Amino acid sequence: MLKNQRDLPQINTLLERPEIKGLVDQYSHAETVNALRKLIGIARDDLIDNEGTNLNLLDNQELVSSITLEIEADRAHSLRSVINATGIIIHTNLGRARMAPEAVRAMHSVAGGPSNLELDLKSRKRGSRHAHVEKLVCALTGAEAAVVVNNCAAAVLLSLMATAGGRNVIASRGELIEIGGSFRLPDVIAQSGSVLREVGATNKTRLSDYAAAIDTETAVLLKSHTSNYKIVGFTSTPDREKLAQLAKENEIILMEDLGSGVLVDLAPFGLVDEPVVSDIIKAGVDLVMFSGDKLLGGPQAGIIAGRKDIVSALKSHPLMRAIRIDKLSLAALEATLRLYRPPFDPVEKIPVLRMLSEPLSSIRKRAEDLCLALKELGLLESNIIESKAQVGGGTLPGQELESFAVTASMPSLSPDQLSIALSNCRTPVITRIKHDKVIFDLRSVTESETSLIVDAMAQIVKK
Ligand SMILES: *Cc1c(COP(=O)(O)O)cnc(C)c1O
Numbered sequence: 322m323l324k325n326q327r328d329l330p331q332i333n334t335l336l337e338r339p340e341i342k343g344l345v346d347q348y349s350h351a352e353t354v355n356a357l358r359k360l361i362g363i364a365r366d367d368l369i370d371n372e373g374t375n376l377n378l379l380d381n382q383e384l385v386s387s388i389t390l391e392i393e394a395d396r397a398h399s400l401r402s403v404i405n406a407t408g409i410i411i412h413t414n415l416g417r418a419r420m421a422p423e424a425v426r427a428m429h430s431v432a433g434g435p436s437n438l439e440l441d442l443k444s445r446k447r448g449s450r451h452a453h454v455e456k457l458v459c460a461l462t463g464a465e466a467a468v469v470v471n472n473c474a475a476a477v478l479l480s481l482m483a484t485a486g487g488r489n490v491i492a493s494r495g496e497l498i499e500i501g502g503s504f505r506l507p508d509v510i511a512q513s514g515s516v517l518r519e520v521g522a523t524n525k526t527r528l529s530d531y532a533a534a535i536d537t538e539t540a541v542l543l544k545s546h547t548s549n550y551k552i553v554g555f556t557s558t559p560d561r562e563k564l565a566q567l568a569k570e571n572e573i574i575l576m577e578d579l580g581s582g583v584l585v586d587l588a589p590f591g592l593v594d595e596p597v598v599s600d601i602i603k604a605g606v607d608l609v610m611f612s613g614d615k616l617l618g619g620p621q622a623g624i625i626a627g628r629k630d631i632v633s634a635l636k637s638h639p640l641m642r643a644i645r646i647d648k649l650s651l652a653a654l655e656a657t658l659r660l661y662r663p664p665f666d667p668v669e670k671i672p673v674l675r676m677l678s679e680p681l682s683s684i685r686k687r688a689e690d691l692c693l694a695l696k697e698l699g700l701l702e703s704n705i706i707e708s709k710a711q712v713g714g715g716t717l718p719g720q721e722l723e724s725f726a727v728t729a730s731m732p733s734l735s736p737d738q739l740s741i742a743l744s745n746c747r748t749p750v751i752t753r754i755k756h757d758k759v760i761f762d763l764r765s766v767t768e769s770e771t772s773l774i775v776d777a778m779a780q781i782v783k784k
Pocket of ligand 1: 623
């Protein structure tokens with residue numbers, strides 16, 4: 322064992338050893354030198370902090386395997402798929418909505434080669450990328466026209482810029498939302514070049530409050546879905562129908578930032594307060610914006626649906642080019658939207674909807690299978706417990722879904738250590754800790770993923 326910093330080998334000397342030369346041939350000079358630098362640095366820190374270092378730089382075999390591990394770790398992709406065992410179905414940090422295989426196939430088919438993204442195959446003239454989904458969005462929402470951009474934040478910004486730039490936007494004090502830290506409605510309104518006129522109080526805003534604030538400078542009445550918080554108690558907001566009437570009488574635009582944007586009613590699954598897009602259009606809202614990768618269950622996208630004259634203005638706005646949707650997302654969005662149409666049942670076909678509607682009995686079955694498989698690994702304790710899952714993605718705050726989870730604990734590791742080890746496995750498993758135990762919530766885990774959890778635990782138990 323090395324005891325002294327003076328004994329640390331020089332990189333150039335190490336590079337002359339035949340085993341290290343072999344690594345340079347197998348990988349590259351730069352990667353090998355990088356790995357060596359890192360390993361020598363670790364050994365040096367060990368020598369400063371402790372009596373010695375366990376890194377054996379003198380043993381060729383050990384050195385080769387340490388360098389190989391370093392290089393392979395460096396070569397591994399940064400963005401990887403993980404197992405979401407948190408029970409939060411639309412987890413913002415874990416990529417939000419998981420997409421249907423049909424959507425993944427659609428991305429795949431346009432990814433590797435050319436596509437008719439902006440070519441009209443009938444006329445062979447230049448076409449519009451917006452054409453691929455506009456009719457579908459209209460059919461599903463009842464809107465006259467629609468256009469899709471990069472995400473919902475961009476959809477809100479573009480809509481405000483194109484309709485209200487320089488003029489006033491009226492919004493209720495109860496609806497000045499912040500989503501995920503970087504999206505704050507008052508700031509977005511300011512960025513759009515329009516001026517926010519706040520009306521009403523945090524808990525109550527009446528139609529008369531909106532009416533009193535309208536003047537010649539008013540361009541837009543903006544409603545926003547309070548998607549990630551809930552004001553309870555004595556609250557009131559005017560019906561959309563009444564607001565629509567007021568907007569119409571004053572020749573201004575009623576717009577709604579809906580956030581999640583569900584296309585089917587979720588009340589049968591016990592989830593309330595999430596307005597369906599078609600009801601909002603029916604109520605007379607001129608323009609509604611919503612995300613593609615929240616409850617819709619598709620790719621990241623911002624969908625804008627509503628009045629044809631407004632949508633046309635958006636399509637030709639200079640900002641459009643900067644925030645347009647890319648072909649992969651567009652392909653996935655089209656495929657996802659098609660799953661909402663006959664002959665398909667979206668609740669069966671869209672993974673997000675399937676997960677939030679899955680009966681408890683089938684979640685329980687998966688929990689039993691996982692628990693049994695974990696017990697067979699030995700060295701760990703595992704039980705089935707009741708759990709509360711969530712929809713997530715800043716949607717349906719406070720609404721929980723019944724679920725089952727499997728606990729895992731090992732005498733040799735604290736719950737924190739176990740959860741870190743799980744997130745460092747070949748396929749990382751992301752868990753929650755409850756009652757001082759790591760838990761795998763099965764509502765957000767598919768059947769095929771349970772075997773990957775078993776693999777991950779097997780790797781940890783073997784160590
Ligand atoms: C999530 C959300 C947004 C932002 O949507 P992104 O697709 O993440 O850009 C905007 N408004 C509301 C109400 C939301 O819930």
